[in-house]
Structures are given as structure tokens and as C-alpha cells.
Amino acid sequence: MSIEPENLLWMYTTMLTIRRFEEKVGELFAVGKVPGFVHLYIGEEAVATGVCAHLRKDDYITSTHRGHGHLIAKGGDLKLMMAELFGRRTGYCKGKGGSMHIADVDLGILGANGIVGGGPPIAAGAALAAKYRGAGQVAVCFLGDGASNQGTFHEGVNLASVWKLPAIFVVENNMYGISLSQTRSMRVQDIADRAAAYDIPGFVVDGNDVIAVYEAAGEAIRRARAGEGPTLIECKTYRYRGHFEGDPMIYRTREEEEMWKAKDPIPRFQAKLLEMGVLTEAKAKEINDRIVAQVEEAVRFAEASPWPALEELLEDVYTVAA
């Protein structure tokens, strides 16, 4: 598949934005500026990026507890995200959601989700709305290897299959559900094999290769837009950080981590782009500097933002008729 240079650069920039954003969030969490639980996406950037590269603004995604990468790739605003992580009223959710619930319905982002496996039925429903409207929209459900053992995964994929909905289920297999390795949580080696149970296509992709993800997602999204039904894509990847910030990671070896870091999706893609002549060292530095500045700006925005007013506690529970 030949990819336009501007798409390649968008993907490079997006992956790097996710990385720098997440690194900063990790730093801020460590010094107590970000309250609550934080699950970082570092190492998995190629998945969200390669998939969202195909999405329109009016396409839907459902995300997970490890959702910052999906949001950024779908067009989320760094300032509003950071302010939400800080619990400020300028944040995406006015400080009521936090890391695990960031959403932007106007961008089709139907929420990160604190419940593992919460997303598949919701994505099926968004895909139903898309099909009903008939405007060629799709719904992408991001989920983890752990979520693929939940009943909601089976129910969501089955419904999407039986109703031939324009849904794409993207399993980010980072090999661990918190501490439990995939080999101890299921007998299949490839979660994509589960697609056979629904009579839909299932692909295994190197989730640390953004081009491989882009190509598989492109085919799945083409099928969905053409009314050919859902697809299951398993992206094999790895989270470089713990399940959450503060995780002692006693369940995996440093050797394994090093092996995966050698397959880091960002340097890999950068090397490829340099080789192709799409990117130069100077341009790479310029992009990085710009992203660092954007992330710093997001932090300044968040820090300067007010806390929610206490009366806001009681607002937004119900939609009040106009």
C-alpha cells in the first residue's frame, strides 16, 4: 500500500505526541499533580495511530482505561485532556471524569472506560446508529487482551456480526491483564482466532509497526464502510510502563521489557521515514520541539485552570428538557 507522505508524517507526529504527552503525565503523576489512577499508553502508540489515521471526525471510537493515546489519535485537544487529568473545570469533562472517562462526543469519542470490556456493546450500538444513518460512518472499539475474556466482548462482537454492523474491534494485546500474562488467561495464542466464532475476518498484526496496523485497519474500515460487516484485528504490542503508574511490575522480567523496547514503534518508524526521505533529522527535531511545546502549553493551561465550583457537584446528572 502506498501511503501519502503527509499521512506518514501525521502518523509520526501523532505517535510522538502521544509519547511526549504520556511521559509528561507520568512525571506529573509522580510529583502528585495528577490525582487518581493513571494508565499510560507508552509503547502502544502505533495501534491508536494506525487505526485512527483512517477515521473521519464523525466516526466513533470507544476507548479503555488506557485511553489517552486513542483520544489524541482521534483528534483530542491536549489542553482539555491535561486539564481533565488535573481535575479542573476547563477539562473535557469539567473535572468529573478524569483519566478513565475522558470523552469528546463531538469527535465521536464515546469515552475512555473504567470497566474492562465496557466498550464492545457500546461500539456495536454506535455502529448500529451509523448503519441506520447510512452515511458510511464506522465505530472502532479499542480493547485489551484482558477484555477479550469478558462476556461483553462476545456479546458485542456477536451482535455486530449478526447485524453486519460497521464495527472494527481492535485488540491491543500487550500480553498482560494487570499482572496476569496472556498464557495464563487464555489457551489461544492469537486472539484474532476468536473471530472464527463470529464468522468475521480476524487478523494478527505487529502492533509496534504503525504501517502494518494502518494497512490492516484500512482494509477493515473499508469493509465496514462498504457494508461488509465487522472485523477483529489483534495488535501484538507491549506497554513499557506498568499497568498503572506505581506498578512494581514483579510479574515480568527486565529482559522481556528490553526485548520489546528494542522494537519501540517510534524509533522504528522514524528510521523508516528517514530512509524513505519523508523525514530528515532536522525535521524530526522540529516536530519533537513543537510537540514538547504543545505539551508544556497543555500543562500550563491545566495548572492555570480553576477547580470546579462546588455546586457543580450536583450538575450534569440528568439532561433537563429545554
Next chain:
Amino acid sequence: MRTLTFAQALNEALKQEMRRDPTIYVAGEDVGVYGGIFGVTAGLLQEFGEDRVRDTPITESAIIGSAVGAAAGGLRPVAELMFIDFIGVALDQLYNQAAKMKYMFGGKARLPIVLRTTCGAGMCAAAQHSQSLEAWFMHIPGLKVVVPSTPYDAKGLLITAIRDDNPVVFIEHKMLYGMEGEVPEEPYTIPFGQADIKREGSDVTVVATMAMVHKALTAAEELAKEGISVEVVDPRTLTPLDVETIVNSVKKTRRLVVVHEAVKQGGAGGEIVASVVEEAFDYLDAPPKRVAAPFTPVPFSPVLEQAFIPSVEKIVAAVKEVVA
């Protein structure tokens, strides 16, 4: 005025609303070809087609979850949970997803979802098909809980539910489906949070829900023969709860009995009594009483089941106690 059964009134509400708004669709187990196991969705498939009347697999999480996604995507789903007892396999999609999304998202989500379901004992359907679990949903901010007792209320409240932009749990007592009552032909709405005084009285307030409204009315009839005047108040919705009407009634009668079919412990009655005590303690001439099911699963045998369901006799006895 013409009469309809409770099930026919619901059916008419669905049809009239679906004709009005093409974004409304119905989905659930056996709602299409079969017309619903209690006949509530009969004829919908023939009139509105498969896109809008969707038979689902037996997949309660996906029935509710897909309603959440579809509502977020601009549709107005009316999902059916065949029996309220089945919520256990699907509760996450309702209470963690549907109910909380608007708040978690800082107010930006709009989720016009109706989850229709059946509750109640009386058909020997035993412990997993007969429960009254309305109190579970009352405990969840973000949900509205509707508990109609008559065909008239059923139609008006269902139309209101469909037009509401929030997740609404609409609970239909299965023993009421065959009940007949006057129902206007034209569409009409009944506001949520507006209790209905089903019978006026002066000696005691009996707050009752769903099937218990009719037992309370029968009890009131009997008590009237003995000179005891009973006011029967039907809240019609539990969230929002019309505390004001209940409290005003108690201020008049100075006595309160609450009747529901759900087990007493942790039931809606506790909430209603507590609200009245908080707001009208000084008006009470006797301790409030609750008439409700015992703290057991719903038994199968008709003999045991009838002993489980609050009876007219028990309501009469409770009223006599509070007026003594």
C-alpha cells in the same frame, strides 16, 4: 372512552411514538416476529420493519450496551429486558455506562434510552422470573425509574419516557398486562415526578406501586365499610419521587402505610417512609408501616407464592394498626 388493556396501551404508545419519530427503534429478545412474550410489541415489525424492530440474540449486555452506543450516536432506542431478573447479567451496561456517562463526560452526552422490562410475582415463574427490583435502580444516580399501575398511566408515562433524554427504566408488572382501563386514543404525556392520588381519603395515606395500587384500592374499599377513610397515592415514578404529594397527603391524614411487592429490606418503602419522617415527623400520629414481601426469594408453589405477595388482608391489617 374506549378501554384498552395495559399491554395494548403500551403497544399504542410505542406505535404512535415510532410514527412520530423515525429515530426511535425497538430491540430485544422476541420483540419482532413474536411480538414480545407478553404481546407488548405485537404488530410493530409489520408496520416499521426489521431496521426499527430488532430481534436480538439472548444477549442482555449487548441489548443494553448497544442502546447506549446507539443513543450516543443520535438514535432513541427502546430496549427490552424480557424479565427484570435478567439485569444481573447486564447491569454494568446500565449502571456504569448508561447512567453515568452524562456526568462522567461533564454533561456532554445525551442518552435517550428506554429500558422496558417486566417484574412481579403471580405466575408461578419462581425466583428468577418474578422479582420486583425497582429499588436497585432507585439507588443509581442518572437513571429514572417508572412504575405504572394502570393502562392510562402506562401509555402516558411510556410516551414521556421515550421523549426523555435520559436513561429510563420502565417497569411493567406482568400481572397488570391484562388489566383494562380507559385510555385516550391520541398521544399524551404524564410528567415524571408527579404522583397520582388514586383515591382520596382522610384517615390514612397508603402509598402503593404497580400491582399493589389495586390491592390498596380494594383494601380502601373494605376499610371504608368500617368507616376508615384511606387515601391511596401512586407515585408512578420512583426517580424522580414526588415526595411533596406524599408528604402533603400525610400532613392531612397523619398516618402512613407504604405497600410494595418487593421485599421489605432495602425496598422503596424505606426511602418513602424516611422522606416523610424527615419532612413531616411532627404530623405523624402513629409510626409508619410497610407492607411488603418477606426477605426470601420468590417461591414457586402457588400456595407459597400467594403467601409471599402482600395481600389485601395484610394492607387492611396494617391500616387498622396505624389508625388504632
